[in-house]
Amino acid sequence: MLEDLFHKVKSRVMVTTPDADAHISIPRDIMFKCPRCQKAEFMDQFEQVGKVCPHCGYHARLRAGERLEITVDEDSFIELDGDLKSLNPIRFPGYEEKIAKLQKDTGLTEAIVTGTCRIEGEACVIGVMDSHFMMASMGSVVGEKITRAFEYAQEHRLPVILFTASGGARMQEGIVSLMQMAKTSGAVANHSDAGLLYISVLTDPTTGGVAASFASLGDIVLAEPKVLIGFAGRRVIEDTIRQRLPDDFQSAEFFLEHGFVDRIVERSRMRDTLGKLLRMHRREEGML
């Protein structure tokens, strides 16, 4: 115990000195260097465990395709509305170009992929937001795809699972993006009134207008460990109150403690947890 204390002090001293490792460049595709604990791991090893750091448990951000691969039953995913593309509602300069470049770089059409699938045999509608596409901000397409996903699920009496991630509303679409918060929340309300299950899984980062709309409206709200959740950005709060915030402020654990998250689920247990929850909500003959 006492030694641990000394170790801690020692490592703190090391942090304040210039980083000795800074000169060693690690090839990105062979090794993964954890942004949290700074330890390195072979990339294939890291990918094999769903991009979770084996040393500190850091859950790296996943691409939508990677998330689907570790979540849904093999060959069960059928995409919905994959051809929806953004236009430029307030004619914001450079917006079309930015979207076109992101489409090329990410291979995605927009910041969310939706579809139907099975998880451990249970049919559901799934949506996965991808922070690699403009920090998964919500504009018209994201709002429309989520709304359609809930409407489809309602029509076919299916549960909805959304993996949320977002910096918030997409500023480049102005007021139109703000209205997507109301629109998606309305779709959640209708699906909910039909007695159907909605599970939201908060992944890194779920903030702003997405946290303040459909992401918080799940019957069950799960979160991956240590992810950032919150209404306002950290810098905005620090500027408002003129003091530094503690490191764990707005983490999943913070919101679990304050009662806004049902459960923190590690990535390796997510599929199994979702499968169990879906089975427990299966509507069977003779149920109340």
Add this chain to the structure above:
Amino acid sequence: MSKQATAWECIELIRHKDRPTAADYIPMIFEDFIELHGDRCYGDDAAILGGIAKFDRKPVTVIAQLKGRNLEENKKSNFAMPHPEGYRKALRLMKQAEKFGRPVICLVDTPGAFCGIGAEERGQHEAVAKNLMEMMRLRVPVVSVVMGEGGSGGALALAVCDHLAMMQNAVYSVISPRGFASILWKDASREKEAANLIRITAKDLVELGVCDGVIAEPSGGAHKNPALTAEAIGTYLHHVLPKLIEKPIDNLLQTRYIKFRKIGVFQE
């Protein structure tokens, strides 16, 4: 009605020190306003003023974001930036209105929901989200009027409604022009340029299909003649409310959903 001012001119008008606040308007528009306090959960947020009043001799629920007329009042009402308990008080009063079958009138005027430690701890995101969902299915008519500043989700949490009106010089935006310039251009001093670019005036919002009607202000802005402005708001509500009250409730809810459902610009 005078010509539509530019976005920046609007911002200067709504920031005018004499611009009337909800506290000025409520006694001029409504009769017998009785304020009701608290969210029954944590506390009472002075940034949101709510209660029951009479309009056209019938009871209505009035919920307003309250700016102060001086520093003292602004300190008390936190410059109209609500905490979660403010939104939860608003929702409590809306559910009360639903139970007793009276329409809800929201007067929106906020720079945004407050950003701070307590606000995050008490779930600002959840409070806003819950209001959006519950207002969408509230079984009484809801009319919202953006009085001055409609700041992002903090405004929307009182503006999921059957009819959205804006004062002629009001603005309503996804983020303040200052925030926009700061985040997208890393330069908050380009606030004015952002204001005129991001389409936030009443006229813009009518064109974008978000705003349903504009209430005229006296030439030079509402502060030039608060009584006349209040009369214009009263006349407007008198025109809009009866039509909403007449509609069968399921029809009204369907129309409310579609009103927001159809907003979005994309191709497929």
